[in-house]
Amino acid sequence: MAEPAIKEHIQVLCIDDDEIVLRTLQRLLVSYHLSVKTALAPNEGLKLLDTHTFDVIICDMRMPHMDGADFFAQTLDIAPDVHRVLLTGYADIDSTISAVNKGKIHAYIQKPWQNELLIRTVNDGIEKTALKRKNKQLEKQIKAQNNQLKELNNNLEQMVEKRTQQIRKVLKQLEEANEREKHEHRTTFEILYNFINANPYLDGIQAQNIASTSKQIAESIGLDQKHINMAEMAGYLAQIGLLAMEPALYKTPTHELPENQKKIFYTHPSTAQLMLMPATHLHDVSEAIYHQFEHYNGTGIPKGLKGKDIPITAMILAVARDFWQAVDNVTVQGNKFESALDQLQLYSGTYYHPKLLEALASLKITCASNQQVGSMKILSADELKNGMVLGHALRNYDGIMLLPKGHIFGAKSIAKLQQLEAKKPNPFRIMIKN
Template sequence: MTDNSTTTPGASAALLPTILCVDDEPNILSALKRLFRGKGWQVLSAEGGQAALALLQTQSVDLVISDMRMPEMDGAQFLAQVRVRWPDTVRLLLTGHSDIDAIIDAINRGEIYRYITKPWDDNDIVLIVRQALERQALEHEKKRLEALTTRQNEELKALNTSLEAKVEARTTELRIANESLQDANERLKSSFVTSIKVFSTLMEMRGGNLAGHSRRVADLARRMATKLKLDSKLVQDIFVAGLLHEIGKVGFADELLNTPVAMMKPEQLDAYRKHTVQAEQLLLPLAELRAASDIITAQFERFDGSGFPARLGGPNIPIGTRILSLASDYDNMQIGTLTHSRLKPEEAKTLIVRGSGQRYDPEVVSAFLEVFSGVPRQAADKESFSEMRVKACNLKAGMMLARDLLAPSGLLMLSAEHVLDQRMIGKIITFEKSGGMELTAYIRVASAS
C-alpha cells in the first residue's frame, strides 16, 4: 500500500526528497503522514516489509523509517535487505521495544542512521529526518565533487605541455573544485557533530536532573584537555566522548536511572557499571567514533588500579578516560546522581581533590583546579598576559588566541595559543559569513609591567 498525498502543493514530486514509512499498523502510518505533511517531502507508506521491498523496486526513495516489530519480516531483517540492495537509502528504526540486544542487532545488520523510540516527540523525529536528508544531500554533493575532481585531474594530465594558457585555466577550475570539496567536507563534519549532540540528548530526556549534564561534562573535559596541552584531534575526541559518555544507559529502567550510585543495591550497581560496555556496543558500527568509544569504555577504571572492568591503573588508563571520569564525577556530584544528595561546587571540588592519586590522576586534578583558578600551568613563566576581545574582521596575522575559538555549536575551531596567519583568518571570516553569525576571538596580549 502506497500513498503519495503528503507532498508540497505546487511542487514537482520528482524534485522532492522521498520518505517511505513502513509499519504493519495503519494508525502509525497515518500519524507519520500527518506529521510530515507540508514539510517539503514526498511521503510513501507500506504495510509490512515485503510490500515495502516491492515498492522500492519501482520507486526511488531517499529515506526509510521502519517499525521494529512487524509480522513475517521484522525491522532489522527489512533494513538489512535495504542496506544490501539500496545502500544509498538512509535507514531509520522506529521501535517501542526496550531490549537493547534487538536494537544493537538492527544497528549492526541494517547499519541504521538512527533509531527512534515510541512514543516519539514530533519535533525530534522531524529534526532527525531533516538532518538525515541534509546529510545525505551533502554526501551526494561530496561524491559529485570527488568525481568532478577526478575527471578534471585526468583531463589535466592529458593536456599538451605546450598549451600553458589551457593548463592555467584548467588548474584554476581544479582549485575551485577542490575548495568546494573541502567546504562540503566541513559541512558534513559539522552535521556529524550536530547529530552526535542530538543523540546525546536522548538520555537527558529521561529526567530533569540530567538536563545539560553531557554538554557540561564535555565542555569541562575539553577545557582540562587543553590545559594539559593535548593535540587538537585528541581534544575533539574527548569532547565527543563527553557528549556520549552515558549513552549506554538508554536501556536502563527508570528506577535504576533515578537511583544515586551511592544508594544502589549490589545488583543495581552491577547493572549500572555495564552501561560503558553497552555504549561500546552501540557505537561499534561507527568507525569515526572509535577513539571516543575507547575513552567511554574505561571510565570506571581508577588511577590506583582498583577500578572496573580491567583494573587498569595509572598511565595504562587512556588520558582521555582519566579526564572524562573526573569531569563526569564533578557534575554528577552536583546533580545528585552520584552522591546521596546534591553537593555545592566547592564541596564537589573538595571530594575531587581528596580522590587525587586514588580515583583520579593527580596531573588531571591539577589541570581541573587550573580551569577554575585561571592560574597558568607553567608557574615559572614570569611574563604576565591579559586578553582582549577581537571581532573576526579585525584579526591580524601573528595574533595568539588566549582561549579556544568555538563555533556557536560548541565545535572546537582552534585551540588556545594558536598563532593566526592570514590564510586561517580568511577561513574564520568565510565561516562566519556562511553561517550568518558573528565570531569573537580572545587574543593574548602582554600586560604592562
C-alpha cells in the first residue's frame, strides 16, 4: 500500500467572494509573519483542503452557491481539528446560529473587523490547533507503547509459565526417582541449590551467606531444630523462582528495571511456591520463600500479613536477605557489616521484627568462601581433572546438552569444554560429584 502524500502546511486559509477583502486579509496576516492561502469561492477552499493542512480557516458568511455555515459543515469530515472563524457583514443572529450549529464554528467576527481582534483570534486558533495535533501524536505514541508493553508482558508471562512447568516436571521426576528419600529434605534441597548455583546470573555465594545468617538468627532466638533447618534451606532456595524467569529480570539491579518488569520480578516467590509444590516435604520452606517480602507492619506483599501472622522463617529470611544485599551495596569506608546493619535498623518495627534485628546485631558474621554444598561442588572448565564425574547433565548457553549426567571426564572432553568456555563471556559452572 502506497504511503499517503504529505500535505503542505499553511497556517491560515481565507475564503471570501470579494477579492478586495481577500487581498486586505492576506496583507494583514502576512504582515504578522503568517503563511496564507486564499480562495474566492467555498469550492476552491475545499480543493485546497485536499492538498494542504491549515490551522485556521476564515470564511465569509454570505456568498453565492454556498454560505459559510454550509462550507464549514463540509470541512468537519475533511479537517475536523482546524479552528473555524466566521466573517459576517450583517447583524444577522440567525445566520450566526446556523454557522454554530451546522459548521461548529469556534469564533465569529463582524465586518469591518478590528485588526487587533482578528490577529488575536487567529493566533489563538493556531495555538489550539497545534495542541490538538500534538495530543493526537502523543495518544498515538502512547497507544503504540502500551501495545509494546502488553506484548512484552504477555511474552514474559508465557516464558515464566513455560519454565515453571519445565522445572516442576524435573522436580516431579526427581521425587519419583527418589521415592525412598522423599522425606529427606537435604537430598532434594542440595539438588535444587545446585540448579541455582549453576546459573551464571545468580550468586551461589550470596545464597550461602543468606542461608548461614538465617540459620544463625534462628538459633539465636531459640527456635527448634526443625525451624532452624527450614530457615537455612529457605535462605539457600530464596532465589529458586528466578530460574523460571528471563535472565534480563534478575541480572539487572531491581531498582533499574522498568515498572512492568519490576512487578514481574517480585512474583518470583509465587513462582517458587508453584515449582516446589510437588515436593510436599518442602511445604514449610516454600511458605517461607513465598512470604519473604511481607513487612512486619503489614505493608508488604503478596498478602499484606502483619506481625505474628507472617511465618517466623519468612521474617528471618527477609532480614538475612536484605542484610547481605545492603552489604553488597555499601560504598562508604569502614565496617560494611555495621553499615548494612545500620541501614536495616532504620526499618525496625516497620519492615523487620525488632527482635530479629537484635539477634542479627549479636552475631559474628562471616562471608562464605566456597561454592560447595552437600554432595556437589561447582567448577569451571579450567578446574576440571581427569576422572571427575559429572553430577548433572551439562548444557550450553542455548540449552543444548553437551555432556550427560555421569560422564567421566578425560583429556579430550576437558579440552573441548575449555575451548568452548574461552569463547563465552562467563565460565561454565559444572556440577561435579564429591
